[in-house]
Amino acid sequence: MAKEVKFLQGNEAVCEGALYAGCTFYAGYPITPSTEVAEILAARLPKVGGRFVQMEDEIAAMAATLGGSIAGRKSLTATSGPGMSLKMENLGYGYLTEVPCVIVNVMRGGPSTGLPTGPGQSDIMQAKWGTHGDHPAVALTPSTVQEQLEETVRAFNISEKYRIPVILLTDEIIGHMREAVNMPEPGDLEVVDRKRPTCDPKDYLPYKPEADGVAPMADFGSGYRYHITGLNHLEDGFPSNDGKLAQADEIRQEKKITDHYDEIVVVDEMDTDDAEILVFAFGSTARSAKEAIKMARAEGIKVGLFRPLTIWPFPDKHLQKYKNKVKRIIVPEMNLGMAILEVKRVMEGTVPSIEGINQIDSEPITTITILNKIKEGK
Amino acid sequence: MAKTQIRLSGSGGQGMITAGIILAAGAAVFEGKKAIQSQSYGPEARGGASKAEVVISDEEIFYPKVMAPDVLVALTQEAAEKYSKDLVDGGILILDDLMVKEAPKGNWKIYTMPIIITAAEKVGKAMVANVVTLGALNEICGLVSTETLEKAVLSRVPKGTEELNKNAILAGIELAKACKAEGGCCCGK
Numbered sequence: 001m002a003k004e005v006k007f008l009q010g011n012e013a014v015c016e017g018a019l020y021a022g023c024t025f026y027a028g029y030p031i032t033p034s035t036e037v038a039e040i041l042a043a044r045l046p047k048v049g050g051r052f053v054q055m056e057d058e059i060a061a062m063a064a065t066l067g068g069s070i071a072g073r074k075s076l077t078a079t080s081g082p083g084m085s086l087k088m089e090n091l092g093y094g095y096l097t098e099v100p101c102v103i104v105n106v107m108r109g110g111p112s113t114g115l116p117t118g119p120g121q122s123d124i125m126q127a128k129w130g131t132h133g134d135h136p137a138v139a140l141t142p143s144t145v146q147e148q149l150e151e152t153v154r155a156f157n158i159s160e161k162y163r164i165p166v167i168l169l170t171d172e173i174i175g176h177m178r179e180a181v182n183m184p185e186p187g188d189l190e191v192v193d194r195k196r197p198t199c200d201p202k203d204y205l206p207y208k209p210e211a212d213g214v215a216p217m218a219d220f221g222s223g224y225r226y227h228i229t230g231l232n233h234l235e236d237g238f239p240s241n242d243g244k245l246a247q248a249d250e251i252r253q254e255k256k257i258t259d260h261y262d263e264i265v266v267v268d269e270m271d272t273d274d275a276e277i278l279v280f281a282f283g284s285t286a287r288s289a290k291e292a293i294k295m296a297r298a299e300g301i302k303v304g305l306f307r308p309l310t311i312w313p314f315p316d317k318h319l320q321k322y323k324n325k326v327k328r329i330i331v332p333e334m335n336l337g338m339a340i341l342e343v344k345r346v347m348e349g350t351v352p353s354i355e356g357i358n359q360i361d362s363e364p365i366t367t368i369t370i371l372n373k374i375k376e377g378k
Numbered sequence: 379m380a381k382t383q384i385r386l387s388g389s390g391g392q393g394m395i396t397a398g399i400i401l402a403a404g405a406a407v408f409e410g411k412k413a414i415q416s417q418s419y420g421p422e423a424r425g426g427a428s429k430a431e432v433v434i435s436d437e438e439i440f441y442p443k444v445m446a447p448d449v450l451v452a453l454t455q456e457a458a459e460k461y462s463k464d465l466v467d468g469g470i471l472i473l474d475d476l477m478v479k480e481a482p483k484g485n486w487k488i489y490t491m492p493i494i495i496t497a498a499e500k501v502g503k504a505m506v507a508n509v510v511t512l513g514a515l516n517e518i519c520g521l522v523s524t525e526t527l528e529k530a531v532l533s534r535v536p537k538g539t540e541e542l543n544k545n546a547i548l549a550g551i552e553l554a555k556a557c558k559a560e561g562g563c564c565c566g567k
Contacts, residue, residue: 007403007413117418177442178399178415180406284442291440367441 004183010148010175011036011078014104014168015044017152018076020184021191023102024050025073027064029057029083032116033172034106037078058083062090062103069101070228072219074156078104080172081123082113084130091165092131093230098207098215098253100159100194102152104168106175107283107334109362118362119172121283121334127167128312134250136257138264139167139312141282145179150189151309157192158264162256163214169311171334173284173364197224207249208235213256257313267318268307271297275304277328277374280319280343282308285332285365292370303374314342323350330373332357332365353377381435382521383444386511387461388453388477390428393508396534398430401512404522404530405434414442427457434521449519451511453493458482472515474507489518491553497546506546509535513550518558524551 008016014037018026026041042052051068055061061077068075079087084105094101107123109115123130127139138158142151152168159166195216197204206226209215215235218224231239232246240246257264271293272278281289286307296303306322306329308315322329329351331340340356347354357373359365384401386394395417402415412435417428431444450465451472452458458473462482465471471486474493481488491514497507509531516527528547535543 005407007399007407007415173416173442176417178402179442180413287440287442294440364441364443366445 006181006183007178008145008181009036009178010145010170011106012040013145013148013181014078014152015040017149019044019048020189021074021153021156023074023076023156024048025068025075026077027053027055027068028061028077028079029055031080031083033108033175034078034080034104037104058086059090062087065101066090066094066099069099070220072222074160075101076104078106080106080108081110084123084126088131092133094165095131095135096230097228098163099165100163101165102155102159102168103165104170107169107171109360115362119284119334119364120360121171121285122338122360123169124311124335124338127169136164136254137312138164138257139169140309141169141311142174142309143283143286143307145174145177146181147309148174149181153189153191157190160192160194162260163194163217164257171283201225205235206237207233209252213252213259261313261317264310265313265315265318266309267315268309270305272304272306275302275326277301277303277330278306278322278326279303279370280306280329280331280339282311282339285334288365288367289332289370291367292374295371296374301374311339314346316346319343319346323347326351328353328355328377330355330357332370334359334365336360381433382449383447384432384449385429385444385447385461386451387427387429387457389457390426392453394428394453395430397508397512398432400530400534401521402432402434404526408526408529409522411435412437412439414439416442427454427460429457429461449515451515453477453507455479470518472518489557491557493553496549496553501542501546501549503542506542509543509546510550510553513547514554517551517554
C-alpha cells in the first residue's frame with residue numbers, strides 16, 4: 001500500500017519523528033529558528049498523554065528534560081545557538097548521570113544573538129566539546145525533511161540504548177524548508193526503549209553496567225529508589241572521590257559509544273569508488289554538494305560525496321578508507337573551518353590537499369560555489 | 379517542465395508564505411512532483427518585505443532555495459523592487475495594481491492586475507488575496523492542474539471558508555484570463 005505523503009516543514013518533521021519514537025515529554029524555551037518544534041508539540045503532546053512545559057529559560061528546560069527522562073518518559077528539548085550555550089551545564093549533568101534524551105539544535109548564525117533568522121553550521125565543535133570534562137558525544141546531521149523525521153527517531157533510539165543525551169544537529173535551512181515526506185507506519189522504523197531493571201528493587205544498582213557497558217535504568221517513582229548526582233559516583237549512585245574509580249567509569253562511558261561505532265555511525269557515500277576528489281559535507285550544505293558532484297561527474301570529473309549522518313562520534317573508520325586514495329578533500333561548511341580540522345586529524349597527511357569552503361554570511365553555500373571549487377584543481 | 383523557480387512576495391501578513399506552502403504542497407502531494415518551499419524573513423512579525431520561494435521540478439531538488447526566479451509575484455512596491463533584481467531575462471512578473479504603482483524595469487513579461495481589490499470587493503474578503511494570487515499565478519504559468527490547486531487550498535484553510543476560497547481561486551483565474559486576453563501583458567510596460 002502506498003504510504004501517506006505529507007508536505008512538512010523540517011521542524012514539523014522532527015515532531016513527527018519524536019512522536020513516532022514515543023516521546024511524551026517536552027520542556028523548552030522558544031527560540032528562532034527552532035520555535036515550531038515547541039509550538040507543534042505543545043498542541044500534539046497532550047493528545048497522546050504527553051506533557052509540554054515551557055520553562056523560564058533554557059537552563060531550566062534542559063534540567064526539566066532530564067527530569068522527565070528520569071521519571072521514565074522519552075524527553076525532548078529544542079533550541080538554537082544561544083539556548084544551546086545555556087543548556088551546556090545541565091547537558092554535562094546528563095552525560096555524567098547517563099540520562100537518555102534528545103536535544104535539537106537548529107543552528108543559526110552566531111556567536112551570541114548573531115544572525116537569528118539565518119542558517120549556520122558553527123556549533124559542530126560545541127556539540128562535542130561544549131560542556132566541560134571528558135565525555136562521549138553523539139550528534140546527528142540530517143540533510144532532508146525526510147531525514148529530520150528518521151534521524152529524530154534514530155536519535156531517541158541511540159539515547160535510549162546507550163543512556164546518553166543525543167544532539168540532533170540541524171540548521172535553519174532544513175528546519176524551515178518544506179518537502180514531501182513519506183510517513184512511516186508503526187513498525188516501519190525501529191523504536192528502541194531503554195533497558196529497565198528486573199531485579200528486586202532492594203538489589204538495584206543504577207550504575208552497574210551489563211556486558212554492553214550500559215546499566216538498566218529505573219523510572220523514578222516506580223519503587224526503585226536510587227541516588228543521582230553530578231559527582232562521580234559508585235555503582236549504587238552515591239558520590240565517590242576515588243580518582244581511580246572515576247577514571248575507570250569515564251573510560252567505560254566513552255567505550256559504551258566507541259565500542260558501538262558500527263551501530264551508531266551512519267555515512268552516505270555516493271560516487272566514491274573511483275573518486276580522486278572527495279567532498280565531505282553534512283546538513284543542508286550536503287544538498288548543494290550532491291548536486292555539484294552530479295554536475296562535475298557529467299563533465300567526467302572523478303568526484304564523490306562523503307556525507308556523515310552521524311557527525312559525532314566522528315566517522316573516522318569510514319573516512320580512513322580514503323587514506324592514500326583520494327588526491328583532494330573539499331569540506332564546505334557554514335563556519336570558518338570546524339569539521340575540516342577533524343578530517344585533517346583522521347587523514348594524517350595521507351591526502352595531498354584538504355580544502356575548506358567557508359561561509360558565514362547567512363546564505364547557504366551554493367551548488368555553483370562547490371562546483372567551482374571542485375574544478376579549481378583541474 | 380524541467381524546473382520552475384517561483385518567488386511570492388509582499389508585506390509580512392499578506393499570506394505569501396501560506397500561498398507558497400499551498401502551491402508546493404499541491405505539486406508534491408497531489409501530483410507527485412518534487413517541490414520545496416522555503417522562506418526568508420526579518421525579525422518583524424508584521425510588515426517588512428517578506429517572500430516565500432517555491433521550486434517545482436520533475437527531478438530531485440538539491441539546493442532548496444531559488445537561485446534566480448522564473449516567476450515573481452509582488453504585492454507591494456517594496457517587494458517588487460527588492461525581489462525583482464534577479465528575475466531571469468524573459469521571466470514573468472505578476473504585480474498588484476493597487477500597491478505597485480511603478481513596475482520595475484526589465485525584460486520581463488509583466489502582468490499587472492487588481493489582485494487585492496478583487497479579493498476585497500469581488501470575493502468579499504481582502505484576506506484571500508493570497509488565494510486570488512494563486513489562481514492568477516497558476517492560470518498564467520500552468521504549474522499544477524486547477525483541480526490540484528483547489529484540493530491544495532482546501533486542505534490548508536479553516537473549515538467554513540471553503541466556498542470563499544474556491545471563489546478566490548476562480549476570481550484569480552478570471553483576472554489572469556482577462557489580463558492574457560489583453561495581449562498577455564495588460565498593463566506592463
